[in-house]
Amino acid sequence: MTTQAQVHSAEHVHRDDLGARLGMWLFLFTELILFGGMFLVYSVYRFSHPQEFHIAAKELNTIVGTFNTMILLTSSLTMVLSIAAIQRDNKKLSIFFQFLTILLAVFFMVNKFFEWSVKFHHGIYPGSETLLNEKSGDILFFGLYYVMTGLHGLHVLVGIVIIAVMMRFTSKGIVTHDNYIKLENTGLYWHLVDIIWIFLFPLFYLIT
Amino acid sequence: MNEKNVQSEQSEHSHGFGIYILVWLGLLALTGLTVAAAGLDIGRFTVATALIIASAKAYLVLTIFMHLRSESKTFKIFVIVALFFLAISFILLFADYSF
Amino acid sequence: MASDTVALGTNGHEPSYLEYQGKHKGILGWILSTDHKRIGILYLCSVLSFFFMGVVFGFLMRLELISPGETIVTAQTYNKFFTLHGVIMIFLFIIPAIPAIFGNFFLPILIGAKDVAFPRLNLLSWYLYITGGLLALMSIVMPGGPADTGWTFYIPYSVRTDTNVIYALMAAFILGFSSILTGLNFVTTVHRLRTPSMSWFKMPLSVWSFYATAWVQVLATPIIGITLLLVVIERVLHVGIFDPALGGDPVLYQHLFWIYSHPAVYIMILPGMGIVSEIIPVFAHRTIFGYKFIAFSSIAIALFGSLVWAHHMFTVGMSNAGEFIFSLLTMVVAIPSAIKVFNWTATLYKGSIELAPPMLYILAFIFLFSIGGLTGVMQGVIAIDIQVHDTSFIVGHFHYVMFGGTGFAFFAALHYWLPKMFGRMYNIKRAKVAFWIIFFGFNVLYFPMLIMGWLGMPRRYYDYLPQFHPYHFISTVGSWILILGLIIMFTNFVISLRKGEKVTKKNLWGGETLEWQIDTPPTHENFDEIPVVEDYPYVYKDNEIAVEEEKV
Numbered sequence A: 001m002t003t004q005a006q007v008h009s010a011e012h013v014h015r016d017d018l019g020a021r022l023g024m025w026l027f028l029f030t031e032l033i034l035f036g037g038m039f040l041v042y043s044v045y046r047f048s049h050p051q052e053f054h055i056a057a058k059e060l061n062t063i064v065g066t067f068n069t070m071i072l073l074t075s076s077l078t079m080v081l082s083i084a085a086i087q088r089d090n091k092k093l094s095i096f097f098q099f100l101t102i103l104l105a106v107f108f109m110v111n112k113f114f115e116w117s118v119k120f121h122h123g124i125y126p127g128s129e130t131l132l133n134e135k136s137g138d139i140l141f142f143g144l145y146y147v148m149t150g151l152h153g154l155h156v157l158v159g160i161v162i163i164a165v166m167m168r169f170t171s172k173g174i175v176t177h178d179n180y181i182k183l184e185n186t187g188l189y190w191h192l193v194d195i196i197w198i199f200l201f202p203l204f205y206l207i208t
Numbered sequence B: 001m002n003e004k005n006v007q008s009e010q011s012e013h014s015h016g017f018g019i020y021i022l023v024w025l026g027l028l029a030l031t032g033l034t035v036a037a038a039g040l041d042i043g044r045f046t047v048a049t050a051l052i053i054a055s056a057k058a059y060l061v062l063t064i065f066m067h068l069r070s071e072s073k074t075f076k077i078f079v080i081v082a083l084f085f086l087a088i089s090f091i092l093l094f095a096d097y098s099f
Numbered sequence C: 001m002a003s004d005t006v007a008l009g010t011n012g013h014e015p016s017y018l019e020y021q022g023k024h025k026g027i028l029g030w031i032l033s034t035d036h037k038r039i040g041i042l043y044l045c046s047v048l049s050f051f052f053m054g055v056v057f058g059f060l061m062r063l064e065l066i067s068p069g070e071t072i073v074t075a076q077t078y079n080k081f082f083t084l085h086g087v088i089m090i091f092l093f094i095i096p097a098i099p100a101i102f103g104n105f106f107l108p109i110l111i112g113a114k115d116v117a118f119p120r121l122n123l124l125s126w127y128l129y130i131t132g133g134l135l136a137l138m139s140i141v142m143p144g145g146p147a148d149t150g151w152t153f154y155i156p157y158s159v160r161t162d163t164n165v166i167y168a169l170m171a172a173f174i175l176g177f178s179s180i181l182t183g184l185n186f187v188t189t190v191h192r193l194r195t196p197s198m199s200w201f202k203m204p205l206s207v208w209s210f211y212a213t214a215w216v217q218v219l220a221t222p223i224i225g226i227t228l229l230l231v232v233i234e235r236v237l238h239v240g241i242f243d244p245a246l247g248g249d250p251v252l253y254q255h256l257f258w259i260y261s262h263p264a265v266y267i268m269i270l271p272g273m274g275i276v277s278e279i280i281p282v283f284a285h286r287t288i289f290g291y292k293f294i295a296f297s298s299i300a301i302a303l304f305g306s307l308v309w310a311h312h313m314f315t316v317g318m319s320n321a322g323e324f325i326f327s328l329l330t331m332v333v334a335i336p337s338a339i340k341v342f343n344w345t346a347t348l349y350k351g352s353i354e355l356a357p358p359m360l361y362i363l364a365f366i367f368l369f370s371i372g373g374l375t376g377v378m379q380g381v382i383a384i385d386i387q388v389h390d391t392s393f394i395v396g397h398f399h400y401v402m403f404g405g406t407g408f409a410f411f412a413a414l415h416y417w418l419p420k421m422f423g424r425m426y427n428i429k430r431a432k433v434a435f436w437i438i439f440f441g442f443n444v445l446y447f448p449m450l451i452m453g454w455l456g457m458p459r460r461y462y463d464y465l466p467q468f469h470p471y472h473f474i475s476t477v478g479s480w481i482l483i484l485g486l487i488i489m490f491t492n493f494v495i496s497l498r499k500g501e502k503v504t505k506k507n508l509w510g511g512e513t514l515e516w517q518i519d520t521p522p523t524h525e526n527f528d529e530i531p532v533v534e535d536y537p538y539v540y541k542d543n544e545i546a547v548e549e550e551k552v
């Protein structure tokens, strides 16, 4: 988004960090409601198929889930620390924390990858024979499981890319101790991704 | 609502590192709690407990990590409006499904 | 846009935004511009193009219905027509029409700002709009043809048909994002960029309604985004979500669809109401009556409007409690709309009304929208809704609301603001002639639909029983009259852009809002210096004095 015509805006540009944050929050609401829509679907189906959801959830590996939760929470911490570091004008530390955040996010995705592959291995994937022979509650549970964690994973991937860009911005001095709104908004996004996982985790892994 | 200062104003969100680490520990603890609670056999309160703990965690992230605590009133109202809309969707949808 | 056809801002000072030379020349200077005014014009051109396509499909449908049996197209083609017509008119015309064109162009000016809060995001949202629009049209030429599900994409048919539903769904999804970006831009703009002396209750009423609309856009659109995305995923990957064959619940789809689409009705109508509140005081030469009531009713509509979605679903078998609640809420939501209508009429009362073209459209709006609104409240009564559900009564109703309401407000805005935007005046007389033809044609087209719907003519049928023939015939003739009027109206505009009388006067109609205090057409920077507003707009002092004197 940064390359598009800065022509006219060049003169229009003034800095309004508060406005930028306000816009970011509004954007986060749309993300929240996007996932909220899926949580609606989830809750309706859970309401109508409690038993089947209960049993299907046993298929999921609680340990991996818990582990991933911890990773993501920690990445939130490193994210916020990178902002605190830049506020204190400690560029190197900030970059280091951003790097840690990315590392943790990648770690999260790797776990997710193995988790999914195991499921696939057992023949549990959308449209698979095994799954279609199950009861409708199971089909729905795994359908939602794949869609919701998948979309969440997509957000993590996007987050990784954005944080990588921020690292570059920080090292090039675009993000500095008196102009770090970009990093701050990245942080907001990242924490939202975290919050969504905070709800996904118990609803899928812990309802056994 | 006078947030009219268009000049660059950097929010002073600089909490100490300490509080962040404290919150992080709290979040990990709550995660442990929710896993432990799931192991208990408390019937239909399972989901309620899980959701309450998750909300507590979300609240921590929102207020501290996302600096909502030190934002102006506008931001807080915004968040409330969004959550209200979401809540309404759930309530009204279940007005149909649960009767 | 050919910028050379339009006025020279040669009022001695700065060049207008039309002549302003940025880094890019020619067409690039338009499609890469982040100037809110130029983006507004981009939207103007694209939205109108899609509108014309929508009208063509409407015309073809009416032609098919002129006589019973197969007249010009087969049943399947007819299904594709009404789907395309619906998708285009809803997602590509009526939702973006007023906010994206006039909101973009005038919202910053009305609050004394130089641009919106996020100009580049604004441009991005136009590109998303175009992408979505092209995607929707692409389905026409792809093998399988355009979707035939109706614009509501109801499950299970939408996961079964082999037409290109995915294109339409993705299009709607992308357009949703475009709309979200516009919304979040406007909310932030209103919060952050009002000129310092403009407190909330000095904002023009159209700004209030843009603001309320923007909130609904931000909060409600994601729901349809995700819902349509889920259908896409369900179609492509066979994930079980809504399809009953995979254990899903099709009624849930309808709930989600209407959680958005009912508020979307307010996304469509609120900006229209804003335009009405803007234009009435100008041409009645009277201070608006109940400024705060109108402002708050915008917010109230946005709020209540989000709560009533399930009244589209009374016939699908909801629980009694659900039906009761939604029926009640449906009645409640009519109240703020009624407040507005009363305030408008109160403003008109004893005003010296000037029947300029914008005002004519506004008066027609009030009339047509009242019919639309009343037929709407009727459907809030479940007993009636079950009778008329899925009949052409509904088709008549929503055309009265959307076309007669928002569409006419849009036309009013065109007549009100286009001369300001381009610095050229259209032919007033021709505009009035066009108005009367459109107004007449409109009623001839849609009133018969209300009657035959009441008598049981189902909607979305390409064929009908012989007893409905007279109504259908009249209705089709009405469509010709209406389209004739539209042609006159738009040629009038096009001619005015080339040959119309040049206007350099700042205040064309005697309005009191900020856009009338700047150059015509506006300069690139809108304002030379930061404007100061003393009171809320629409204070017509002369008139107040006149009224006072009258009383004495």
Ligand code: HEM
Residues within 6 Å of the ligand: C055, C058, C059, C061, C062, C082, C083, C085, C086, C087, C089, C090, C093, C094, C149, C150, C151, C152, C395, C399, C402, C403, C407, C458, C459, C460, C461, C462, C479, C482, C483
């Ligand atoms: C010249 C103008 C127009 C004509 C002749 C026209 C005609 C029609 C006709 C004949 C139908 C189909 C009725 C049926 O068989 O069920 C229809 C449906 C519809 N129209 Fe229009 N219309 C026009 C303008 C508009 C406008 C301006 C809008 C939007 C604001 C609009 C929105 C719709 C929608 C949403 C549907 C429902 C499509 C569906 O059933 O999926 N129309 N129109």
